[in-house]
Amino acid sequence: MSTTPLIERYREFLPVSDSTPIVSLGEGGTPLVELPRLSDRAGVRMLAKVEGANPTGSFKDRGMTMAVSKAVEEGAEAVICASTGNTSASAAAYAARAGLKVAVVIPEGRIAAGKLAQAMVHGAKVLALDGGFDAALDIVREVVESHNVALVNSLNEYRIDGQRTGAYEICDVLGDAPDVLAIPVGNAGNVSSYSLGFAGYRDAGRSTRVPVLFGFQAEGAAPLVLGRPVNDPETVATAIRIGRPARGEQALGAMVDSGGAVAAISDRDILEAYRLLATQEGVFCEPASAASVAGVLRRAADGDIAPGSTVVCVLTGHGLKDPDMAINRSPAVQQLPAELRAVEEALFG
Numbered sequence: 648m649s650t651t652p653l654i655e656r657y658r659e660f661l662p663v664s665d666s667t668p669i670v671s672l673g674e675g676g677t678p679l680v681e682l683p684r685l686s687d688r689a690g691v692r693m694l695a696k697v698e699g700a701n702p703t704g705s706f707k708d709r710g711m712t713m714a715v716s717k718a719v720e721e722g723a724e725a726v727i728c729a730s731t732g733n734t735s736a737s738a739a740a741y742a743a744r745a746g747l748k749v750a751v752v753i754p755e756g757r758i759a760a761g762k763l764a765q766a767m768v769h770g771a772k773v774l775a776l777d778g779g780f781d782a783a784l785d786i787v788r789e790v791v792e793s794h795n796v797a798l799v800n801s802l803n804e805y806r807i808d809g810q811r812t813g814a815y816e817i818c819d820v821l822g823d824a825p826d827v828l829a830i831p832v833g834n835a836g837n838v839s840s841y842s843l844g845f846a847g848y849r850d851a852g853r854s855t856r857v858p859v860l861f862g863f864q865a866e867g868a869a870p871l872v873l874g875r876p877v878n879d880p881e882t883v884a885t886a887i888r889i890g891r892p893a894r895g896e897q898a899l900g901a902m903v904d905s906g907g908a909v910a911a912i913s914d915r916d917i918l919e920a921y922r923l924l925a926t927q928e929g930v931f932c933e934p935a936s937a938a939s940v941a942g943v944l945r946r947a948a949d950g951d952i953a954p955g956s957t958v959v960c961v962l963t964g965h966g967l968k969d970p971d972m973a974i975n976r977s978p979a980v981q982q983l984p985a986e987l988r989a990v991e992e993a994l995f996g
């Protein structure tokens with residue numbers, strides 16, 4: 648038995664036709680996991696939507712199955728993106744699957760090792776620029792204006808369409824929308840998708856309501872919180888090291904209209920949530936993803952979330968994406984001689 652492509656599962660909600668060639672790697676259908684210890688701590692019912700369980704380890708695959716399927720349908724020969732890492736990994740995999748050429752443009756030295764490995768192994772042309780993500784996106788946007796290459800950043804509407812399915816799945820599992828959705832924000836594509844997804848599902852009669860949307864940026868990369876672009880964004884959460892979000896205004900409007908807001912989270916709090924998820928819940932996500940949990944812990948403590956509310960945190964990417972972070976943030980490995988006595992001593996003192 649093979650996994651039904653995400654596009655097939657939600658075909659009625661997606662802009663595909665019988666002649667769209669579906670490019671799938673078995674994306675979607677990711678676990679919605681209770682977080683009992685963090686729930687106790689926050690006084691709300693917290694669940695994690697574990698998007699690291701997607702084929703390339705991030706939520707980007709929901710959008711990429713759509714974007715690459717449509718690129719093939721429309722006759723593109725190549726796809727391109729700028730990326731902090733996960734979009735490039737996903738684009739590289741789906742392009743390989745489709746037999747398309749792919750180029751990815753990344754900020755040099757600032758993409759996590761796992762993501763770089765993915766782009767390389769799938770055969771992408773990898774261009775590292777001596778600038779940040781924002782500069783890379785500017786250049787890629789210009790490239791696609793004069794060449795027959797499909798842009799698969801979240802400026803591509805099909806990406807947004809595909810990522811709406813995350814909201815559908817949450818409603819299907821819970822029986823309705825949660826009270827609150829908490830989500831990390833970079834380019835603000837994903838929060839836009841969730842907003843549209845929840846509204847569309849309610850309008851179709853598949854759920855009865857929409858959640859309050861709380862978005863979280865890293866303190867050093869928080870243009871939506873500050874209300875102005877950040878020229879030199881800086882954060883340990885490299886995935887969301889973005890100073891000029893492409894969909895910022897749309898997303899800010901959606902969060903505010905839902906009764907929610909966007910807030911900034913310090914790197915310290917992001918890394919503490921990252922550690923708590925891993926050590927107390929057995930859930931390993933990348934640092935950017937942990938911003939959602941850090942944000943909920945903060946908002947619950949501030950009284951912004953009613954006690955007992957059902958809160959879904961979108962854990963956007965897998966922890967293995969960034970092995971250096973995991974190793975650097977964990978207690979050192981103990982080096983021992985290969986002797987029973989030494990091992991017993993280390994274990995039992």
Ligand code: AN7
Nearest residue numbers: 730731733734833834835836837963964
């Ligand atoms: C793990 O890969 O922008 O607000 O180029 O990788 O939709 O941008 C990644 C973004 C959150 C933010 N969590 O989502 C890219 C890129 C993780 C991410 C975000 C990203 P958006």
